[in-house]
Amino acid sequence: MSYAFIEVAREGALTTVTINRPAAHNALHTAAQIELGRAFDDFAGDDSQWVAIITGAGEKAFCAGHDLRAEPIITPAKADPPGFGGLASRFDLAKPVIAAVNGVAMGGGFEIVLSCDLAVASSNAVFALPEPRVGLAALAGGIQRLPRMVGLKRAMDLLLTGRRVSAAEAFSLGLVNEVVDSDVLGAAKRLAARILECSPMSLRATKEAVLRDLARPVEEAMLAQWSYPAMKAMLASDDAAEGPRAFSEKRTPQWKGR
CATH class of the missing domain: 1.10.12 (Lyase 2-enoyl-coa Hydratase; Chain  A, domain 2)
Structure with a gap:
């Protein structure tokens, strides 16, 4: 299957999905969301694929969230399965998914990371849920997942201020498993290789x-x-x-x- 806004590569039992809108900091509009949903549908249904990695094209951004310039209106349909980025509301995927965070992960981009099972971040990665600063809220799982992961007070700090979190702080909060100075995708693939040693x-x-x-x-x-x-x-x-x-x-x- 060909895609316009993402790339999908398979190496053995590993699927790598790359958001490919670098000019928009890999922000997602409806067409990109549909492609990501299809890619993860294919991954879920393919018995030969055991682990997936999701990352962003370029060196600046993993995913800057919802593309407000292309689609300024947010609707409840964004929360319908499979949810933001094809993952945020996909609650029946039993296969492991790793986020390779190669840069900015804002709003829905951060919520994609929260919906993954593991995460590796580059040292220049930045995380935030800035929705309240534009009159919105973290409706793709950020409100629900973040308190469960870091505790109520720490979550409220991020949810109610929209402040930015460095990769080092994200590691200290337990939001990422590893921080690397370069080749974040390579680090994610090494983690995937260890997982693939298991049944x-x-x-x-x-x-x-x-x-x-x-x-x-x-x-x-x-x-x-x-x-x-x-x-x-x-x-x-x-x-x-x-x-x-x-x-x-x-x-x-x-x-x-x-």
């Missing part, structure tokens, strides 16, 4: 259980996890038999993803 069935079961159980008491969550679709699929998979077999035979497991 994709295990990855999906783990992610599904973690996200479902965030609001549950531990005792209830430990009982409920056995009924989750990805968990049941993992336990019945060839990979669940291959892992222990490879361990006992002292060899590298050959994952099949089924």
Whole structure:
């Protein structure tokens, strides 16, 4: 499939999605949103693809959020699945997604990062939810996800002031996993390679259980996890038999993803 505003590349079991509107600091309008939604639909439905990275073209911006110059009106439809950037309201994606933050991540761009499972940032990356400064609010998950990740007081600081956060502060807040001085995409691919050493069935079961159980008491969550679709699929998979077999035979497991 060809795209006008994004690029999609596949290397083995890794899909890399690049927002390609550098002249607009990779801000997103409806057409770009639709393309991102399709790209992540394809990733979700392709059994050969196990991990995804999302990044931005150029060295200045990951994503500057909603393109207010192209589309000044914000509607509730922006929150409909799959949500901003094709990810923010996609709550059924059990495959891991990594954000490679190569520059500015503002508004919806920051909310894309919040919706990813892991994030690597370049040292020049900057994060903010500046919506209140333009009479709006962080409606693509920022209001909900940020307090859960950093705590109420720290989240309110960012949500109510719209101030900018450096990559170093984002790391200290636990918003990114790693900060690098150069080649942020390369760092994200190294992280993806470590993840790809694991069974994709295990990855999906783990992610599904973690996200479902965030609001549950531990005792209830430990009982409920056995009924989750990805968990049941993992336990019945060839990979669940291959892992222990490879361990006992002292060899590298050959994952099949089924």
